[in-house]
Amino acid sequence: MRKITVKYAGECHKCHATLEVGTEAMYEKTTGIFCIGCEPKDVEEIRQYRQARADRKADKYEQWAKKRRDKAHAVIEHNKPFTTDIAFCTQPGYLPFRERILKQERKAYQNIEIAKEFEDKASSLRHVRVKGDAERERQLQRDAIKAVLKPGMEVDTGLYGLGTVKRINKKTATVTKDGSKLVVDLSFIKIV
Ligand SMILES: [Zn+2]
Secondary structure, eight states, X not given: OEEEEOSSOEEOTTTOOEEOTTSEEEEETTTEEEOTTTSOOSHHHHHHHHHHHHHHHHHHHHHHHHHHHHHHHHHXXXXXXXXXXXXXXXXXXXXXXXXXXXXXXXXXXXXXXXXXXXXXXXXXXXXXXXTTXXXXXXXXXXXXXXXXXXXXXXXXXXXXXXXXXXXEOSSEEEEEETTEEEEEEGGGOEEO
């Protein structure tokens, strides 16, 4: 989060005080704007603001997606009497009306594709990350393997291949392989 000079009047996302143009505020694109001192510092609080912001944005994408899809399906439904009429579809020659129908159909299917992209975008937006998430996830992996790991076990160390557990440390395990000792992060280890 960084200190900025307010360019457009708005309000603090925490206390809702008005932020006048020209005053200083704390800002981060993914989290929002706050008066100085109101900005969230704790990662879980930051996550909440990011999540709320991401959800609002994602809702918008989903609304756009729905509108496009509904419209596309309405067109496809409306054209069905023609598009399911084999005689109409296969009659040789250039029929301006048929061309128009086909053009509408192509456009409708394109819109369905765009709707899908919007929905993908929305679901990736909702997946909010904060500082430390990767390390927390890695620690969960370490804890899981630590709960079952015992000296003497055959393990796959990933990078160095198979080895035997000699000792289990806080975040790593000492593994012996061909007489040499290796220190491997617990999150890389798989029991074989
Ligand atoms: Zn505030």
